[in-house]
Structure formats: C-alpha cells, structure tokens
Amino acid sequence: MxxxxxxxxxxxxxxxxxxxxxxxxxxxxxxxxxxxxxxxxxxxxxxxxxxxxxxxxxxxxxxxxxxxxxxxxxxxxxxxxxxxxxxxxxxxxxxxxxxxxxxxxxxxxxxxxxxxxxxxxxxxxxxxxxxxxxxxxxxxxxxxxxxxxxxDRLWLRGRPGTPVALNLGGIANLTAPDGTAFDTGPGCALLDAAVRESGCGGLPYDAEGALAARGTIDPRLLRRLLAEPYYALPPPKTTGKELFHAGHLRRALSGLGTLPAEDVLATLARLTAETVADAVRRVGGTEVIASGGGTRNPVLMRMLRERLAGVPVRPSDALGLPxxxxxxxxxxxxxxxxxxxxxxxxxxxxxxxxxxxxxxxxxxxxxxxxxxxxxxxxxxxxxxxxxxxxx
Ligand SMILES: Nc1ncnc2c1ncn2[C@@H]1O[C@H](COP(=O)(O)OP(=O)(O)O)[C@@H](O)[C@H]1O
Ligand SMILES: [Mg+2]
Incomplete structure (x- = not known):
C-alpha cells in the first residue's frame, strides 16, 4: 500500500x-x-x-x-x-x-x-x-x-542497549524502548520565539544557530527557565505552546535587564539541551536517534552532545529516514x-x-x-x- x-x-x-x-x-x-x-x-x-x-x-x-x-x-x-x-x-x-x-x-x-x-x-x-x-x-x-x-518502538526494536528516539520540533519528545514516551519540553519553540521577539534576521528561526553561536549562556536566565515545574513531572506528560510561548520567555527575562539576543538564544539552546539530556538519562538511554528541525541547529546539537557525553546522538538519516x-x-x-x-x-x-x-x-x-x-x-x-x- x-x-x-x-x-x-x-x-x-x-x-x-x-x-x-x-x-x-x-x-x-x-x-x-x-x-x-x-x-x-x-x-x-x-x-x-x-x-x-x-x-x-x-x-x-x-x-x-x-x-x-x-x-x-x-x-x-x-x-x-x-x-x-x-x-x-x-x-x-x-x-x-x-x-x-x-x-x-x-x-x-x-x-x-x-x-x-x-x-x-x-x-x-x-x-x-x-x-x-x-x-x-x-x-x-x-x-x-x-x-x-x-x-519509534517498532523501528528501533532490536538495536542494542536502550535506543531513544528524539524529535526536536517546536516541542521535543522522546520514546524509550519500554514505551515510555513524553514531551521533554521545548525543542525549538522558545528559540523561535526569541528570534521573532528580537526581530533579528529575515527568517522565523536562528538559521544554523548562527546567532546562538555568538552568544554566552546567562546563568540567571537559565536558572529561572529550569525552574518551570513541567520538567520535573513524571511521564506520561505532554505539553505544547500553551505553556512554552513568548510570554513564558518574557516572564523569565523580566528584571534581568536587556540581554543581547545572542545570549538569550545560547541560553535557550542550553535549556533544550539540558532538559532533553535529563530526560534521556531518566529513561536510561544509551543512544539517541534524533530527528526534527532542531537537528539543523549545530549549537543545539553540540550542547546536547556535551550534556550527553558518552551517549552517541545520531541523526535518523543514519537509519534511513531523513x-x-x-x-x-x-x-x-x-x-x-x-x-x-x-x-x-x-x-x-x-x-x-x-x-x-x-x-x-x-x-x-x-x-x-x-x-x-x-x-x-x-x-x-x-x-x-x-x-x-x-x-
Ligand atoms: N536550518 C536551520 N537552522 C536552525 N534551525 C532550524 C533550521 N531548520 C529548521 N530549524 C528549526 O526547526 C524548526 C522546525 O522543526 P520541525 O521539525 O518542522 O518542527 P515542528 O514539528 O514543530 O514543525 C524551526 O522552527 C526551526 O527552529
Ligand atoms: Mg515543521
């Protein structure tokens, strides 16, 4: 068929x-x-x-x-x-x-x-x-x-270890072999929101992570963002842009003065990398098969690989699916x-x-x-x- x-x-x-x-x-x-x-x-x-x-x-x-x-x-x-x-x-x-x-x-x-x-x-x-x-x-x-x-389960069954399928769309979600699957939080949603708010560039996203690459992580902003209770909830759980939208970012930024867009983007890339890596560890992942537009952001992928040291992150293309x-x-x-x-x-x-x-x-x-x-x-x-x- x-x-x-x-x-x-x-x-x-x-x-x-x-x-x-x-x-x-x-x-x-x-x-x-x-x-x-x-x-x-x-x-x-x-x-x-x-x-x-x-x-x-x-x-x-x-x-x-x-x-x-x-x-x-x-x-x-x-x-x-x-x-x-x-x-x-x-x-x-x-x-x-x-x-x-x-x-x-x-x-x-x-x-x-x-x-x-x-x-x-x-x-x-x-x-x-x-x-x-x-x-x-x-x-x-x-x-x-x-x-x-x-x-994901049917596709990754038979691979050694604990392969985790990760999709980095607006929201990031993962699937583990035992069927545990959940939205980890934002994938690109807050990155895109920050680009739109800053009015930087012509595209609605940070193409190739070029802006994030020039930024520095702001620890105060990162701490505030990580305080969102969603991340600590046990699965099964789902989320969406009802939670992770521009207003969420604006609230986290309030009172921090004017941060350069590059720093905000670097911090948001780190937020996604950290919350995804925590989720992968939570399910005992030994390998990540990644898909979605977020895989096109090299800063996000580098940070994710750093946070997941020892756990290889492979694009789904390597398994035959772009x-x-x-x-x-x-x-x-x-x-x-x-x-x-x-x-x-x-x-x-x-x-x-x-x-x-x-x-x-x-x-x-x-x-x-x-x-x-x-x-x-x-x-x-x-x-x-x-x-x-x-x-
Ligand atoms: N070349 C690129 N550089 C950086 N980010 C990209 C690139 N291409 C896509 N993205 C990111 O991926 C997002 C779209 O990913 P996608 O998997 O289509 O998500 P969704 O399923 O939510 O539509 C874009 O909004 C953008 O943040
Ligand atoms: Mg899309």
Missing part, C-alpha cells in the same frame, strides 16, 4: 509530506521511503494561525476559516506528493493536521483540536484520508500524545494501521487505558474500500531502501 503522510508540527513552519510503500512481511512491516516534499505556509495563513494560537484567542468564524484554508494547503501538498513521489499511485493519505489547541488541565488531556479539514484533501487527491488521530487516545484516557511512540521527514513517515504508518484495523498507540506512552485504532476516515473518490483481511499487528518496522538494501 502506498501511503502519503502529512504533518505540520507546533512550529507551523511548513507542511511536510512523506510517501512510503508499506507492506507486511511476517511479523514485520516493511517501509520503503519514496521521499518527501515540504511547503511553507504562505505568510498570510501563517500570520492568521499565529494570531489564533494560544495565548491568542479567536472566534468560531476564524476557526472555520483556518480549518478550511489549512485543509486546502494540506491538499495542495498531498497532490504534489502523489504526483512527484508516487507516480499518481498513492492509495491513502494520513494527515495529522495542524494542532491549534491541546487542552490539558491538572496534568490530564481533556481534548485536542487539529485543523485542516480532510474533505479538501480527499476532494483534491481522490484518495481516502485518515485524519484526527489524537482524540481517540484521549477518549481512551490517554494524553493523545506522543503518537509517534509506536512507530530527519525532516521522520514524523510524516510515522503518520503514514499510523494511517496504514488504521485502515487495517490495527491499533496505533502504546498505552504505556500515552497513559491510555488500552490501545486504540486511531483517527477518522474520509472516503475517497471511489468510496471507502478497506483492505478485506488485515495483517496482524507488526512487531517491527524495517526501513528498506526502495533501490535495494535495508536498515
């Missing part, structure tokens, strides 16, 4: 699409990556989204507009992925959508909202679409996140599991009462024909180069 996975994370920098051929083989699911395409949100939509996200508020009219426009933007990327990566032969689209709100109170998730109306994707591609992955896990008592943990595309591949796998009637969650990761078959399915042009007899749940994921060879 040829599946396109669509993802846009908390950074809402771009919609990433990855296509894969997925075939069961005994107790394995074989994934042949076909590549990725990525498209940035246009400036107007990005600005509308930024204004609507917490701590901002918005009307239901705006929610409707965003749901529609994000759905259309996802649809355009899906069409491109089908054309450029799949020779128009994709069977299914799995769309994460754009998280706009993750309702957490007293450490429990009560609801979650991903926008990007799948009808637009089904209409544009003609393909059935699995979307709305997270709410079912919340209905089953879970946090609705992290959802990549099943993928770090920018890993999450989109993970959602392609989740969509595959759903249409085969197979659960997509690890209760130990999300805290749910039981595993769940995730998502809502929108029929394609030819209605909805689910595979007649599904395979059994895979024990492992094997990433195999489509041109031969494997990892």
């Amino acid at each position: 040829r599946v396109i996975g669509l993802m846009s994370g908390t950074s809402y920098d771009a919609i990433d699409a990855a296509a894969a051929d997925l075939e069961p083989a005994g107790d394995r699911l074989v994934l042949k990556p076909l590549g990725m395409v990525s498209e940035r949100y246009d400036d107007e939509l990005r600005a509308a989204l930024a204004a609507a996200l917490p701590p901002g508020t918005c009307s239901l009219a705006e929610v409707c507009r965003l749901d529609t426009r994000i759905g259309q933007a996802f649809a355009a990327v899906a069409v491109r992925a089908d054309r450029e990566l799949c020779e128009h032969r994709a069977d299914l689209v799995a769309s994460h959508g754009q998280t706009v709100y993750h309702w957490v109170e007293s450490g429990r998730a009560h609801g979650t909202l991903q926008l990007g109306q799948p009808a637009w994707i089904a209409e544009a591609t003609g393909l059935p679409v699995v979307a709305d992955f997270r709410p079912r896990d919340i209905a089953a008592g879970g946090q609705g996140a992290p959802l990549v943990s099943l993928f 770090s920018a595309a890993k999450e989109a591949y993970a959602f392609a796998v989740l969509g595959f599991l759903t249409v085969h009637g197979l659960p997509g969650t690890v209760p130990a990761s999300t805290g749910a009462r039981h595993p769940s078959v995730l998502g809502s399915v929108t029929p394609g042009r030819n209605g909805l024909r689910l595979p007649p007899t599904g395979p059994s749940a895979p024990e492992r994921l094997e990433v195999r180069d489509p041109r031969g060879g494997g990892t």
Whole structure:
C-alpha cells in the first residue's frame, strides 16, 4: 500500500509530506521511503494561525476559516506528493493536521483540536484520508500524545542497549524502548520565539544557530527557565505552546535587564539541551536517534552532545529516514494501521487505558474500500531502501 503522510508540527513552519510503500512481511512491516516534499505556509495563513494560537484567542468564524484554508494547503501538498513521489499511485493519505489547541488541565488531556479539514484533501487527491488521530487516545484516557511512540518502538526494536528516539520540533519528545514516551519540553519553540521577539534576521528561526553561536549562556536566565515545574513531572506528560510561548520567555527575562539576543538564544539552546539530556538519562538511554528541525541547529546539537557525553546522538538519516521527514513517515504508518484495523498507540506512552485504532476516515473518490483481511499487528518496522538494501 502506498501511503502519503502529512504533518505540520507546533512550529507551523511548513507542511511536510512523506510517501512510503508499506507492506507486511511476517511479523514485520516493511517501509520503503519514496521521499518527501515540504511547503511553507504562505505568510498570510501563517500570520492568521499565529494570531489564533494560544495565548491568542479567536472566534468560531476564524476557526472555520483556518480549518478550511489549512485543509486546502494540506491538499495542495498531498497532490504534489502523489504526483512527484508516487507516480499518481498513492492509495491513502494520513494527515495529522495542524494542532491549534491541546487542552490539558491538572496534568490530564481533556481534548485536542487539529485543523485542516480532510474533505479538501480527499476532494483534491481522490484518495481516502485518515485524519484526527489524537482524540481517540484521549477518549481512551490517554494524553493523545506522543503518537509517534509506536512507530519509534517498532523501528528501533532490536538495536542494542536502550535506543531513544528524539524529535526536536517546536516541542521535543522522546520514546524509550519500554514505551515510555513524553514531551521533554521545548525543542525549538522558545528559540523561535526569541528570534521573532528580537526581530533579528529575515527568517522565523536562528538559521544554523548562527546567532546562538555568538552568544554566552546567562546563568540567571537559565536558572529561572529550569525552574518551570513541567520538567520535573513524571511521564506520561505532554505539553505544547500553551505553556512554552513568548510570554513564558518574557516572564523569565523580566528584571534581568536587556540581554543581547545572542545570549538569550545560547541560553535557550542550553535549556533544550539540558532538559532533553535529563530526560534521556531518566529513561536510561544509551543512544539517541534524533530527528526534527532542531537537528539543523549545530549549537543545539553540540550542547546536547556535551550534556550527553558518552551517549552517541545520531541523526535518523543514519537509519534511513531523513530527519525532516521522520514524523510524516510515522503518520503514514499510523494511517496504514488504521485502515487495517490495527491499533496505533502504546498505552504505556500515552497513559491510555488500552490501545486504540486511531483517527477518522474520509472516503475517497471511489468510496471507502478497506483492505478485506488485515495483517496482524507488526512487531517491527524495517526501513528498506526502495533501490535495494535495508536498515
Ligand atoms: N536550518 C536551520 N537552522 C536552525 N534551525 C532550524 C533550521 N531548520 C529548521 N530549524 C528549526 O526547526 C524548526 C522546525 O522543526 P520541525 O521539525 O518542522 O518542527 P515542528 O514539528 O514543530 O514543525 C524551526 O522552527 C526551526 O527552529
Ligand atoms: Mg515543521
């Protein structure tokens, strides 16, 4: 089955699409990556989204507009992925959508909202679409996140030691082999917020960590940031930009005088490195397989390697999945599991009462024909180069 996975994370920098051929083989699911395409949100939509996200508020009219426009933007990327990566032969689209709100109170998730109306994707591609992955896990008592943990476990099973999958998106999350998985705190979210607040450079992020590289860590700021109680909470736990946004940084900076943006960025890189490294140690990690846009920031990666001395940090590319595309591949796998009637969650990761078959399915042009007899749940994921060879 040829599946396109669509993802846009908390950074809402771009919609990433990855296509894969997925075939069961005994107790394995074989994934042949076909590549990725990525498209940035246009400036107007990005600005509308930024204004609507917490701590901002918005009307239901705006929610409707965003749901529609994000759905259309996802649809355009899906069409491109089908054309450029799949020779128009994709069977299914799995769309994460754009998280706009993750309702957490007293450490429990009560609801979650991903926008990007799948009808637009089904209409544009003609393909059935699995979307709305997270709410079912919340209905089953879970946090609705992290959802990549099943993928990570299947993928890293069999590696020696305690391999930990780490994704450095806006928020950072990790998965350990026993299924422990949680958001460690900010990945790039506060770094991006600092860049935006400082008005430095043309990009919405610190490209290649160039500014952070020129800064010095401010111990007072670091101490204040590390005092955030979230870091000490036991897993399972999830967080988002509801907590780690510009206001969080502003509060930590108040009364410290005017710090150069470079110093703020160096300190924030250290905050991510330190909280991630603590989390890796907490789960006894002996190796880190890293993905997400944060891997493109060499200052962050250097600090992480320093804090994790003795624990190698490898990009997911080394295991056959480009770090920018890993999450989109993970959602392609989740969509595959759903249409085969197979659960997509690890209760130990999300805290749910039981595993769940995730998502809502929108029929394609030819209605909805689910595979007649599904395979059994895979024990492992094997990433195999489509041109031969494997990892
Ligand atoms: N070349 C780069 N240099 C530094 N940071 C980068 C670079 N490319 C991406 N990033 C960081 O990665 C973030 C996006 O990562 P991504 O994995 O897409 O996160 P999300 O899943 O939250 O969308 C950007 O907002 C930025 O902070
Ligand atoms: Mg992104």
